[in-house]
Every structure is written in C-alpha cells, then in structure tokens.
Amino acid sequence: MPDAKPLHDGLFSWPDAPSTLMGSRCLDCGEHAFPSQKSCRACSGQNMTAADLGNEGVLWTWTIQSFMPKTPYHTDETPETFKPYGVGYIELACGLKVESRLRENQAEQLKIGMPMKLEIITVRKDDEGSDLLTFQFCASEEQG
Amino acid sequence: MDVAIVGLGMHPFGRTPSMTGLEQGAAAARAALADAGVDFKRMEFAYGGSQDGGNADSLVNLLGLTGLQFTNVANGCATGGSSLHGAYSAIKSGQYDIGLVVGFDKHERGAFNAKPADWGLDDWYGETGLMLTTQYFGMKIQRYMHDHGISRETLIRVAEKAFRNGSLTPTAWRQAALSWEEIENAPMVSEPLNKFMFCSPAEGGCALIVCRADIAHQFHPRPIYLKTAVVRSRNYGSFEVFSPSQPPEVAHSPTVTASQAAFELAGVGPEDIDVAQLQDTEVGAEIMHMAENGFCEHGDQENWLAEGVTEITGRLPVNTDGGCLANGEPVGASGLRQVHEICVQLRGEGGARQVAGDPQVGYTHVYGAPGISGVNILAR
Ligand SMILES: [Zn+2]
Numbered sequence: 121m122p123d124a125k126p127l128h129d130g131l132f133s134w135p136d137a138p139s140t141l142m143g144s145r146c147l148d149c150g151e152h153a154f155p156s157q158k159s160c161r162a163c164s165g166q167n168m169t170a171a172d173l174g175n176e177g178v179l180w181t182w183t184i185q186s187f188m189p190k191t192p193y194h195t196d197e198t199p200e201t202f203k204p205y206g207v208g209y210i211e212l213a214c215g216l217k218v219e220s221r222l223r224e225n226q227a228e229q230l231k232i233g234m235p236m237k238l239e240i241i242t243v244r245k246d247d248e249g250s251d252l253l254t255f256q257f258c259a260s261e262e263q264g
Numbered sequence: 265m266d267v268a269i270v271g272l273g274m275h276p277f278g279r280t281p282s283m284t285g286l287e288q289g290a291a292a293a294r295a296a297l298a299d300a301g302v303d304f305k306r307m308e309f310a311y312g313g314s315q316d317g318g319n320a321d322s323l324v325n326l327l328g329l330t331g332l333q334f335t336n337v338a339n340g341c342a343t344g345g346s347s348l349h350g351a352y353s354a355i356k357s358g359q360y361d362i363g364l365v366v367g368f369d370k371h372e373r374g375a376f377n378a379k380p381a382d383w384g385l386d387d388w389y390g391e392t393g394l395m396l397t398t399q400y401f402g403m404k405i406q407r408y409m410h411d412h413g414i415s416r417e418t419l420i421r422v423a424e425k426a427f428r429n430g431s432l433t434p435t436a437w438r439q440a441a442l443s444w445e446e447i448e449n450a451p452m453v454s455e456p457l458n459k460f461m462f463c464s465p466a467e468g469g470c471a472l473i474v475c476r477a478d479i480a481h482q483f484h485p486r487p488i489y490l491k492t493a494v495v496r497s498r499n500y501g502s503f504e505v506f507s508p509s510q511p512p513e514v515a516h517s518p519t520v521t522a523s524q525a526a527f528e529l530a531g532v533g534p535e536d537i538d539v540a541q542l543q544d545t546e547v548g549a550e551i552m553h554m555a556e557n558g559f560c561e562h563g564d565q566e567n568w569l570a571e572g573v574t575e576i577t578g579r580l581p582v583n584t585d586g587g588c589l590a591n592g593e594p595v596g597a598s599g600l601r602q603v604h605e606i607c608v609q610l611r612g613e614g615g616a617r618q619v620a621g622d623p624q625v626g627y628t629h630v631y632g633a634p635g636i637s638g639v640n641i642l643a644r
Contacts, residue, residue: 127388127391127392128386128387128388131388143509151511152509153509154508154509155386155508155509161500161511162500162511180407180510181403181404181406181407181410182403182406182455183399183402183403183406183454183455183456184402184452184454184455185393185396185399185454186451186452186453186454186455187453189377189393189395189396190377191377191390192377192379192380192387192390192391192395193390193391193392193393193395194390194391195391195392195393205393207393207394207399207403208403209403209510214512215511215512216509216510216511216512217509217510217511217512218508218509218510219394219507219508219509219510221392221393221394227455232406232407232410243391243392254388254392
C-alpha cells in the first residue's frame with residue numbers, strides 16, 4: 121500500500137511489515153500503556169520510555185457493534201454498506217489489554233481465550249485519495 | 265448534625281415534548297417543596313445538575329431569585345449522587361438548616377454520542393468506532409459471565425423484572441411488562457445485550473428537600489434519614505468505559521470502594537438492607553452491582569435471580585420502580601430518582617409496588633462514566 125498512511129501516528133509501526141503496536145513503559149514501576157503516555161497512570165511517575173507491544177495476544181473479552189455508530193465514527197461507509205464489526209480487548213504478552221476492532225463479527229467466531237493477531241486495515245480515504253490506516257485484530261488461525 | 269429528607273418531588277420520566285428540561289426540573293422542585301409544605305424562599309442552598317437540559321442554577325428564573333447559594337454539579341450519571349452528597353455535607357457541617365437538591369434532563373433520542381477530546385482521547389478512537397458506551401457494557405458483562413458462570417437466562421430475568429416493576433410505577437416511562445419471548449428475541453445491540461437489556465436516554469426531573477434532622481418533623485411526619493452519602497472515583501486498574509487499554513491487574517471498581525465506605529460510615533451491613541436501588545444502565549450492570557455492593561458473592565446472582573430474591577416480594581427487592589431500564593435515564597435526575605424511590609418505600613407509599621414488612625433501611629447506588637460511584641444509605 122504505497123499510497124497509504126496511518127490515520128493517527130504512533131499507534132503501530134508503519135510501513136514495517138509486520139506492524140507491531142507501539143506503546144510506552146514506565147521506568148519507575150514497569151507498567152505498560154497504550155497509546156503511549158507521558159506520565160504513568162499507575163505510579164504518577166514521568167520516566168516513560170517507548171515500548172514495542174508486539175502483534176499477538178489472546179482475546180480477553182468481546183462484543184459486536186451491530187449498528188452503524190453516529191459521529192464521531194468516520195469511515196466511507198453508508199448505513200446501506202455498513203457491516204457489523206467485532207470489538208474486543210486483546211491481552212498482550214506484557215499483560216496489557218488493548219481495545220481493538222476485530223475482523224470477526226459473528227458471535228460463533230469469537231471465544232474468550234482464543235489467539236489473535238494484529239492486522240492493518242483501511243478506515244477511509246482522505247481528500248487526496250490516500251488510504252488512512254488503523255489496526256485491528258483477527259483470529260490467528262485464519263491468518264495462517 | 266444528622267440529615268433528613270422531608271420532601272420528594274418528581275416530574276414523570278419519559279418524554280414531555282411540551283416542556284423544556286428546566287421546566288421539568290422546576291416542576292419536580294415545586295412538587296418536593298409542596299411535599300415538605302415549605303416555600304422556595306426558605307431554601308438556604310441548592311445543588312442541581314443536568315447534562316443536556318441547561319444550567320441547573322437557571323432554575324431560579326422559574327422558582328424565584330431569592331439569592332440562595334446555588335451550586336451546579338456535573339458528574340455524568342453520578343450527578344444526582346454528587347448533588348446529594350453536597351447537600352448532605354452542607355447540612356452535616358452545621359452551616360445550613362434546609363436546602364434543595366434537584367436534577368433534570370432532556371436528551372436527544374438514541375444513544376449518547378461522546379466526543380473523544382472531552383475524554384482526553386484522540387480522534388482516531390471515535391473515528392474507528394470504539395467510542396460507544398454500549399460496547400463497554402457488552403464487553404464487561406461478557407467477561408463477567410465467562411468468569412462467574414452467569415447465563416443469558418439471568419440477563420433476561422433482570423429485564424423481565426425491570427419492566428414488570430415499571431408497570432406498577434405510575435411515574436415510570438415504560439408502563440408495559442414484557443414477556444420472556446419479547447425480551448429474548450429483541451434485536452441485538454452489543455453482544456450479549458439486546459434492545460430491552462439497555463436503558464435509553466430520556467427526560468424527567470427529580471428533587472428532594474433536605475434538612476437538619478432535629479427540625480425534620482416541622483416539614484413532614486415521616487422524615488427519612490440520610491445515614492451516609494459517599495462518592496468515589498476509580499482506582500488504577502478498574503475496568504471502565506472509553507479505555508484504549510486496560511492494565512494487567514483488574515482492580516475493584518469504584519462501586520466496591522464507595523459501598524464499603526458507606527456501610528462503615530453508616531454502621532450497618534448488607535444484611536441490614538431491606539430495599540435497594542442499584543444502577544442498571546443495562547441488565548449486566550444490575551447483576552454485577554449486586555456483588556460489587558456486597559449483597560452477594562460473584563456468581564450468586566444466577567441463583568438469586570432464578571429464586572426471585574430481588575423481586576418486590578423477595579428478600580432484597582432491587583429497583584422496585586423498574587430502575588433505569590423502565591424509567592430511562594435523564595442523566596441529571598436519575599441518581600435522585602433512586603433516592604426518591606427508596607424514600608417512597610421507607611415511607612410506605614409504594615402502592616402496588618410497596619415492599620411488604622415495613623422496610624426500615626434502604627440503599628442506593630449510582631455509577632457513572634468513567635468510573636464514579638455514589639452510595640447512599642437511608643433509614644426511617
Ligand atoms: Zn509507573
């Protein structure tokens with residue numbers, strides 16, 4: 121995807137392949153954060169460093185967004201083309217759980233504890249026609 | 265100085281197209297003043313809140329410009345709880361004798377739409393479709409069901425109870441009981457929660473007159489004493505709405521800390537409570553709040569609901585007026601409705617929904633985003 125860029129910088133590595141989630145870690149107490157934070161929510165410290173959070177985890181909880189959200193939701197979809205999407209928290213190796221859209225959008229496809237991996241998707245096109253990208257997770261097995 | 269509630273007022277919840285939010289708040293305030301047999305001029309202070317209905321202190325334009333101290337409160341769903349806490353402290357301190365607590369609201373139809381910047385989040389979070397409270401509620405009860413063996417039947421039972429109780433409550437928005445099938449087959453909103461398992465934004469107003477306990481009988485023959493009012497915010501690790509990430513260790517919710525503090529301050533325990541109002545923004549919330557407030561162990565709700573423990577006829581009636589599910593949620597008024605209902609029950613004025621056995625001690629719990637809980641313990 122040459123004509124593409126992240127919707128928001130600093131959430132995931134790009135254009136590295138494979139992309140990984142980018143967060144921060146507190147040098148005082150070791151707690152991770154996503155998105156990266158300038159101060160620590162656990163100990164109030166301000167000694168933060170960048171942390172690569174990886175691109176794999178397990179599903180901690182999930183739901184399905186079955187109707188098209190109102191603003192601030194902003195994609196190129198219309199109520200007619202909207203497809204339900206999964207939403208879940210993925211427990212990463214460091215223990216942090218990251219909230220994410222999920223590719224799976226049916227209850228039968230989702231189970232707490234299932235292995236998941238990161239993928240990069242297009243949210244919408246910007247005014248110049250470039251794809252704006254974000255992250256989501258999907259079931260590891262299907263990814264192959 | 266102990267604190268008493270001597271006036272109860274409500275403008276019915278639901279939709280009143282002919283009245284602004286402020287007018288509904290004023291109607292509730294006038295009803296509370298009439299119930300206490302007192303003039304607005306006598307009010308020394310007021311605490312009021314509204315999310316979308318206008319500034320609460322503008323009520324003086326409708327009630328009278330008497331120069332009283334009027335404090336606006338904005339604390340999301342916990343606005344009513346925080347307003348009552350302000351009034352409780354004002355009387356408790358000895359500074360004031362009598363005052364008004366009022367909440368009202370008038371929301372647009374459909375779900376609340378939050379703006380990321382108001383919550384310290386960047387735009388991507390909302391634009392990619394994560395800024396919905398309904399998702400959080402679905403995900404919290406999904407994990408809870410997994411961890412504590414709560415079934416989908418239990419979710420349906422809570423909704424069934426709410427609408428049945430609402431059908432017994434003249435001021436409730438939803439006046440019709442719903443069948444098991446109607447609830448079970450309703451359109452899914454956010455797995456595992458469907459349309460009838462969520463409350464909706466609504467309109468309405470609620471007001472209380474609060475005074476020193478030693479003068480309470482001047483105003484009402486049956487004062488209800490506010491034993492304690494506690495508000496707490498979240499600790500690090502509590503699983504809350506609009507969180508792009510969640511720490512490894514899940515900490516107690518602010519409900520647990522508020523509840524424990526309230527029981528300690530009031531000198532009573534969960535076993536002493538005869539009737540309770542627990543925040544039921546959706547059915548999962550009522551289930552989780554039963555345990556978070558100390559009334560049962562996690563997982564006990566499965567049997568409690570099946571056995572009818574929280575029905576009006578049960579050992580611990582919960583949300584006797586149908587709660588948020590049947591009344592809707594005018595945010596500024598909702599927490600005060602809970603207190604209003606407990607006062608009605610303790611006075612014995614509940615009519616068709618009155619809890620039998622002369623209830624003596626009641627409990628209210630409100631929970632607001634992101635992570636504020638208010639608990640009140642009330643007694644005859
Ligand atoms: Zn730290």
